[in-house]
Amino acid sequence: MSKGDLTRSRILEEAMHLASRDGLDGLTIGSLSEALSLSKSGLFAHFGSKEALQLAVLEHTRARFGVLLVARMHRVAKGLASLRAFVNAWLDWIALPELPAGCPILGASFELEAHEGSLRDFVVKLQRESRDRMAAIVRDAVDAGELRKAVDVAQIVFELRGITLAFHQELHVMRSPSAREHAERAVCALLERHSVDKPEPASQRVRSRVAGHRKTRRTG
Amino acid sequence: MSKGDLTRSRILEEAMHLASRDGLDGLTIGSLSEALSLSKSGLFAHFGSKEALQLAVLEHTRARFGVLLVARMHRVAKGLASLRAFVNAWLDWIALPELPAGCPILGASFELEAHEGSLRDFVVKLQRESRDRMAAIVRDAVDAGELRKAVDVAQIVFELRGITLAFHQELHVMRSPSAREHAERAVCALLERHSVDKPEPASQRVRSRVAGHRKTRRTG
Numbered sequence: 324m325s326k327g328d329l330t331r332s333r334i335l336e337e338a339m340h341l342a343s344r345d346g347l348d349g350l351t352i353g354s355l356s357e358a359l360s361l362s363k364s365g366l367f368a369h370f371g372s373k374e375a376l377q378l379a380v381l382e383h384t385r386a387r388f389g390v391l392l393v394a395r396m397h398r399v400a401k402g403l404a405s406l407r408a409f410v411n412a413w414l415d416w417i418a419l420p421e422l423p424a425g426c427p428i429l430g431a432s433f434e435l436e437a438h439e440g441s442l443r444d445f446v447v448k449l450q451r452e453s454r455d456r457m458a459a460i461v462r463d464a465v466d467a468g469e470l471r472k473a474v475d476v477a478q479i480v481f482e483l484r485g486i487t488l489a490f491h492q493e494l495h496v497m498r499s500p501s502a503r504e505h506a507e508r509a510v511c512a513l514l515e516r517h518s519v520d521k522p523e524p525a526s527q528r529v530r531s532r533v534a535g536h537r538k539t540r541r542t543g
Numbered sequence: 544m545s546k547g548d549l550t551r552s553r554i555l556e557e558a559m560h561l562a563s564r565d566g567l568d569g570l571t572i573g574s575l576s577e578a579l580s581l582s583k584s585g586l587f588a589h590f591g592s593k594e595a596l597q598l599a600v601l602e603h604t605r606a607r608f609g610v611l612l613v614a615r616m617h618r619v620a621k622g623l624a625s626l627r628a629f630v631n632a633w634l635d636w637i638a639l640p641e642l643p644a645g646c647p648i649l650g651a652s653f654e655l656e657a658h659e660g661s662l663r664d665f666v667v668k669l670q671r672e673s674r675d676r677m678a679a680i681v682r683d684a685v686d687a688g689e690l691r692k693a694v695d696v697a698q699i700v701f702e703l704r705g706i707t708l709a710f711h712q713e714l715h716v717m718r719s720p721s722a723r724e725h726a727e728r729a730v731c732a733l734l735e736r737h738s739v740d741k742p743e744p745a746s747q748r749v750r751s752r753v754a755g756h757r758k759t760r761r762t763g
Contacts, residue, residue, distance in 0.1 A: 344657040346566075424656035433653045436644035436715040437564040450716060481725040485709030489701050492708065495656040496670060505701040512702075516732065 331369060334359060335383035342380050342427035346434050347442070350380065377431075377442055384427050385449055388416055402467030403514065406460050410483060410510055414503065417491050425491050454480050474517045482513050551589060554579060555603035562600050562647035566654050567662070570600065597651075597662055604647050605669055608636055622687030623734065626680045630703060630730055634723065637711050645711050674700050694737045702733050 337358050342350045352373060356363045370376040395412040399405050417425050424430065428449055435443040457480050464470040470479075486509045493502035557578050562570045572593060576583045590596040615632040619625050637645050644650065648669055655663040677700050684690040690699075706729045713722035 346568075346654060348566075349568075424653075430653060432712065432716045433644075433650060434566060447716065450712075454717075475728075477721070478725055478728055481709050481713065482706070482729050484712065485705030485707075485729065486702070487705075488708035488712065489705030492652065492670075492704065493701065496652045496667065497674075501697070505698055508695075508698055509702050509705065512736065516736065 332383075334361070334366065334369060335379060336421075338376065338380045339384050339387065339427055340421055340423070342377075342384075343422040343424050343430065347377050347380070347427060347431040348434055350377065352376065374442060378445060381428055381431060381442075381445055381449065388426070388428075391416055402464040403469040403518075406464050406514070407510075409457065409460055410487075413487055414490055414506055417487060418494055418503070425495050429488075429491065454484075457483060469519055470514075470517045471519055479513065479517060483510070486510055486513070552603075554581070554586065554589060555599060556641075558596065558600045559604050559607065559647055560641055560643070562597075562604075563642040563644050563650065567597050567600070567647060567651040568654055570597065572596065594662060598665060601648055601651060601662075601665055601669065608646070608648075611636055622684040623689040623738075626677075626684050626734070627730075629677065629680055630707075633707055634710055634726055637707060638714055638723070645715050649708075649711065674704070677703060689739060690734075690737045691739055699733065699737060703730070706730055706733070 334355070338350055338355055341354055341358060345354070352363050352366050352370075355361075355376075356366050359366075366376075370379060392409065392412050396405055396408050399408045416422075417429075428446060431442070431446050432450060435446055458476050461470065461474070461476045461479050465472060465474060465476075486506055489509070490502050490506035493499045493505065499505075554575070558570055558575055561574055561578060565574070572583050572586050572590075575581075575596075576586050579586075586596075590599060611632050612629065616625055616628050619628045636642075637649075648666060651662070651666050652670060655666055678696050681690065681694070681696045681699050685692060685694060685696075706726055709729070710722055710726035713719045713725065719725075
């Protein structure tokens with residue numbers, strides 16, 4: 324890394340922190356220059372415009388999450404183990420101390436819903452990539468014979484996103500101490516529902532054994 | 544309603560629309576005065592400050608959702624029917640044409656995560672009320688013998704919130720045509736999982752009958 328790259332990386336790390344706290348639109352050259360004790364003109368020289376800075380922060384955020392994913396999924400077997408590692412990394416990411424109000428990409432997605440333009444397009448692209456990646460991991464778990472062949476991959480991705488969003492809200496809005504536990508239980512229940520060797524709930528097992536027993540006695 | 548109340552209500556309806564589109568912080572006396580062709584000084588006379596306007600918009604939004612809920616839950620039996628009516632009203636609310644980027648209370652909850660103050664406190668209070676209300680409806684369904692006695696009410700509320708958040712994101716960020724279908728399927732699966740007369744999946748039924756049969760033969 325050159326000295327310029329290091330400076331840029333340090334700037335973007337602080338910008339990511341500010342974008343988490345204040346939203347992408349709340350991130351200004353002014354607040355960033357104050358936080359870093361760098362001149363506004365120096366920051367303008369690095370990025371050229373507020374939008375270029377915003378795009379660079381989103382890209383930096385994506386890369387940072389990518390590094391976390393690589394670390395967590397390295398040497399983890401394809402399939403359900405990878406899916407669990409991915410979701411756990413995601414929950415950890417949402418709770419990362421450097422991100423006081425969670426992932427800036429998620430925040431930006433809410434901010435930009437009704438605002439057409441290249442920023443919105445980029446956020447949608449990142450969200451789509453993230454869905455595609457998760458869908459591929461779910462399909463691996465199907466191919467590995469761990470999730471049922473008939474599962475609706477898009478439905479599972481939808482529900483996993485819902486769990487991470489609820490976790491984000493319980494953690495950052497409600498500041499609930501049980502946010503993580505609720506998220507993990509929801510993930511377990513979802514994967515169990517689609518698992519090939521899903522254990523039957525005890526009540527059902529008893530009931531169906533009794534039914535099987537009766538049937539055997541009637542026919543035997 | 545007096546003429547003053549009517550004017551205030553008309554102003555707040557427009558302000559709710561703007562807060563949905565631009566976020567609570569993006570709602571300004573200036574943009575509101577432009578949208579309504581009313582003078583800035585007239586608007587200031589109504590609200591006194593930007594924060595008072597923001598609080599009034601949140602309160603107006605809560606009241607508007609309350610009216611929708613009353614209309615939808617009127618004469619619906621307590622229990623699971625009410626829970627379904629509540630969730631459907633909520634999904635409709637998220638997709639309401641007057642709210643171009645969904646519920647301003649939800650938007651504000653993301654905006655204000657790391658910003659302490661009376662606005663944040665008010666949003667958290669509204670969110671808590673909404674969770675409490677949903678929890679009470681889930682408990683009614685338990686009391687009515689429709690959901691299992693052992694259900695974890697807070698867990699169900701967490702997962703239902705996750706589904707509505709995923710719906711919001713699929714609809715307003717991804718603009719996916721299957722958002723509603725995914726949300727409804729997720730709600731069905733969640734309620735079925737906790738339902739008293741949950742049917743066993745066919746595959747499980749066959750497998751456990753076979754198991755029961757074998758066991759009977761072994762022991763009989």
